[in-house]
């Protein structure tokens with residue numbers, strides 16, 4: 001096995017290099033090069049106890065647990081890097097931001113304690129001042145709280161959220177299909193439910209898009225109501241019932257903090273500890289069950305094992321040639337789940353000018369390319385950074401434009417929220433997750449109507465020697481980094497029990 005050295009001491013090395021800007025650049029590039037060099041080079045081992053398919057957070061957590069139990073394990077990862085949907089991006093003007101998963105918040109105790117264990121600190125998301133809401137009808141307003149004070153939707157939206165929270169309070173997070181109203185809720189979309197339960201349903205649906213587009217990469221009319229209620233219920237933990245606010249808010253919610261040096265430090269630190277128990281550029285093409293073992297075929301060769309933990313996203317599981325095939329119910333489930341459509345677009349400015357105007361940098365709009373904006377500032381640069389999530393129908397409208405056209409539309413969206421200065425960034429960058437071969441969308445594989453109540457029960461059921469990890473198989477915080485950790489741990493425990 002390879003060297004299991006401690007992770008790079010980011011803070012001290014950054015200081016030695018004499019500047020905050022150097023910190024981010026050093027952090028990801030040096031760490032990634034070091035991690036990749038420590039992974040398995042050359043041929044794969046003939047046999048291990050457990051093969052883990054996928055080197056995102058979930059797979060790496062599973063492998064760590066198997067290794068800690070003294071069993072041999074190999075992570076086979078299709079990409080030439082670890083992290084999956086978690087990926088740092090180094091800005092040309094200095095500083096490291098996240099192109100994928102970034103935020104964490106209260107009750108996401110699995111990812112935060114894992115990160116703390118790995119020596120990775122969090123910092124508070126900037127939240128001082130007022131948020132901005134831009135409505136085609138009522139114009140631009142500054143506000144505080146969860147729901148913008150738009151008189152045409154305020155009461156409707158507040159009541160709708162109250163109902164959602166009420167439904168979520170008695171949703172079994174591990175078996176939503178067993179809820180007495182599962183079939184009824186699964187027969188309808190969130191959009192249809194809003195249509196039937198609000199007065200200004202058009203207005204409420206527009207507002208809800210600012211939540212569903214970044215959260216699911218989808219619109220209210222694509223999402224099963226049962227799935228949405230379940231997602232709200234999962235926005236908590238064993239001792240705190242999930243709520244819409246904990247999911248959607250910055251302070252007190254899932255956007256409360258971020259990781260110093262970027263979230264990819266978590267999978268990088270895990271992989272560094274696993275060393276040559278990780279094989280990169282090893283895409284799994286076939287998994288077969290033989291009498292007394294499973295054989296995992298990859299583009300770098302094959303490995304026999306006693307147990308397999310699969311953490312690849314649902315669509316990628318379907319891309320594997322299974323012998324025998326995965327159960328029909330699971331195939332039906334995975335083929336009906338849909339990866340959201342999502343991009344992150346960031347603009348960098350000399351300084352965070354909106355902060356000087358007393359604004360948080362959080363903005364909502366019912367039109368244009370920027371339905372939701374965040375201050376994406378990081379400690380390793382003094383520059384101001386605005387982030388736009390472009391998801392669902394907004395992605396469908398703007399995702400196919402040229403980069404230059406989209407840049408213009410995104411900057412115009414920022415300008416309606418934060419003023420003309422937003423039109424003049426010193427850098428612009430974007431990441432379209434639909435174009436990633438091993439992810440094909442983001443942030444999560446979501447459920448259209450009619451899937452969760454009919455096929456949902458197959459989400460975690462082991463098959464032969466195979467156990468299922470990946471954030472989509474989690475209960476609490478499914479779809480999030482926290483869910484990825486939970487699912488990895490659970491799948492590892494299942495596999496270890498069978499060894």
Ligand SMILES: Cc1cc2nc3c(=O)[nH]c(=O)nc-3n(C[C@H](O)[C@H](O)[C@H](O)COP(=O)(O)OP(=O)(O)OC[C@H]3O[C@@H](n4cnc5c(N)ncnc54)[C@H](O)[C@@H]3O)c2cc1C
Nearest residue numbers: 054056057058078084085101102103284442443471479481
């Ligand atoms: C734009 C975006 C924003 C997000 N924002 C947040 C956020 O703010 N907070 C948050 O908590 N979460 C966020 N998420 C979600 C979060 O990133 C994911 O929930 C989490 O990273 C999933 O981890 P995972 O290990 O389950 O899956 P993945 O990260 O997808 O890992 C699966 C791995 O399997 C590999 N793989 C696939 N097929 C094969 C194959 N055939 N053979 C071998 N390997 C294979 C993939 O390359 C990948 O590395 C966001 C995601 C995106 C895309």
